[in-house]
Amino acid sequence: MNLEQENKRLQGTVKLLLRRIEQNHSIQQHFHTFEFKLLACQCLRDLLNLLLIEAQRHFNLSAVSLVIIDSDYSIRELMDQLDLTDYGSCLQMRNGVDFLATLYPQQHEVTLGDMDVLTAGRIFPGAGRVVSSACMPLVRQDKLVGSLHFASDSTERFQPDMATDFLSHLASIVSLCLENCIGREHLSRQGKVDMLTQVNNRRSFEAELERELERAQRNQEPLSCMFVDVDHFKQINDQFGHQAGDLVLKHLAYEVSLQLRKTDFLARYGGEEFVVLAPRCPQTNAERLAERIRAAIEKMAIDVCGSKKVRPTVSVGLATWCPKQQGRCDLQLVGHGLLAAADEVMYQAKRGGRNRVLSQRYELLESAASSSGLSGASAKASQ
Incomplete structure (x- = not known):
């Protein structure tokens, strides 16, 4: 080469x-x-x-x-x-x-x-x-x-x-x-997440409520909120112990979640009280959802302390806000008012005999500059 x-x-x-x-x-x-x-x-x-x-x-x-x-x-x-x-x-x-x-x-x-x-x-x-x-x-x-x-x-x-x-x-x-x-x-x-029940906690609910209020007002769609409170929960703790009470809350949270739509939001609000946020859900539909939750829990029989069973019931208070009827308004006031309305009818359900659903429509009164008001209330009870 x-x-x-x-x-x-x-x-x-x-x-x-x-x-x-x-x-x-x-x-x-x-x-x-x-x-x-x-x-x-x-x-x-x-x-x-x-x-x-x-x-x-x-x-x-x-x-x-x-x-x-x-x-x-x-x-x-x-x-x-x-x-x-x-x-x-x-x-x-x-x-x-x-x-x-x-x-x-x-x-x-x-x-x-x-x-x-x-x-x-x-x-x-x-x-x-x-x-x-x-x-x-x-x-x-x-x-x-x-x-x-x-x-x-x-x-x-x-x-x-x-x-x-x-x-x-x-x-x-x-x-x-x-x-x-x-x-x-x-x-x-x-x-x-609430560590006991593994559903959302109050902090995450408050953030979700803010998002859903903005979405409801933007899209002019109804937003329903319900409180689900366990009846006679103190008696369950006193009779069977706090571990049994915790078990009831776990089973109840799971059962409620089974009844919800994919778009609904469930959180433990505190103690024995849960809150459900149902976007794009008119009052009539929300009442059916709340009744389905109440009926499903009424059928539960939770094993505690060996052979003993707890059969819990709940009282449900529901409030629905329809932004289409009110136009733009202060969403912070609406949020506080919507929760207060649901909480109020939940306590009415308690006073009315428990194990029932009560609902009402929520509106922010035009005269409310620093507080919210209720009007147009309707009720539905389930025995």
């Missing part, structure tokens, strides 16, 4: 190396862009949307799936509370790591290549034939917490002899973000 031929060979080698460097730089930038998006996620919904929806387009994949290890069901419960149920089979929750043992039999390292039909059916259910795939273990503190999977319809996309540096780094970022988002959601829920 003469000098000219050697020079051309070296030039070709340099061009090839430069092209590979450019490709690697482009790939690196592509991964970095996605990783920055991951690190910017502030909630679990944003993170899951990015991983399970946007990643498919960003990396030009045929399918993406995620497995999360949830041995104590706490993540599933959290996702139910956050209404994160719309990802289908691409998001799987597993009690243990056995499901992933075939993917990572020895070490928790990225695996590339083709996948047998059975494994592909479990990892990418409903995705069709998987030509090549990348399986990335999600590890935190040397513990496998999940697995992220990319599928491609190209045999050249993920080959066993390819470098896995970018994918390994991506898996580390995903593991960290998943842990952070789940932890943040748990902390957020603790600040908004």
Whole structure:
């Protein structure tokens, strides 16, 4: 080989190396862009949307799936509370790591290549034939917490002899973000949820009331509010003990939640008193909802102290505000007045014999500059 031929060979080698460097730089930038998006996620919904929806387009994949290890069901419960149920089979929750043992039999390292039909059916259910795939273990503190999977319809996309540096780094970022988002959601829920009954607390209700009042006025839609108070609750505590009283509150909160629409908001307001906010719900519909709650609780028989049963009842006070009839007004006054109206008729139900529903329409009187007024009251009692 003469000098000219050697020079051309070296030039070709340099061009090839430069092209590979450019490709690697482009790939690196592509991964970095996605990783920055991951690190910017502030909630679990944003993170899951990015991983399970946007990643498919960003990396030009045929399918993406995620497995999360949830041995104590706490993540599933959290996702139910956050209404994160719309990802289908691409998001799987597993009690243990056995499901992933075939993917990572020895070490928790990225695996590339083709996948047998059975494994592909479990990892990418409903995705069709998987030509090549990348399986990335999600590890935190040397513990496998999940697995992220990319599928491609190209045999050249993920080959066993390819470098896995970018994918390994991506898996580390995903593991960290998943842990952070789940932890943040748990902390957020603790600040908004009543620890005994696991429904919303008074603080979260007050924030929701403000939002719903604004929405009702903006859309000119009725807003109903009801207080649900346990009858003779002190007698339950005195006769069976406070643990039995706590159990009654837990069962009652759960039963009330079963009767509500998806858009309704339930909170423990204090002691044995619960409050329900029903947006876009006229008085007649709200009365039917309140009666359904009262009747469902009347049928309950809660086991306490072994063979003893408590059969609780509730008194329900309901008030409905119709902004269409009043135009724009001071929403802070409306909020205070609506709660006061519901509370007033709840105590009327107590004085009228308990285990009943009373309702009335609430209006902010034009003359009320610093207080609210009631007018147009109507009542409905259920024995």
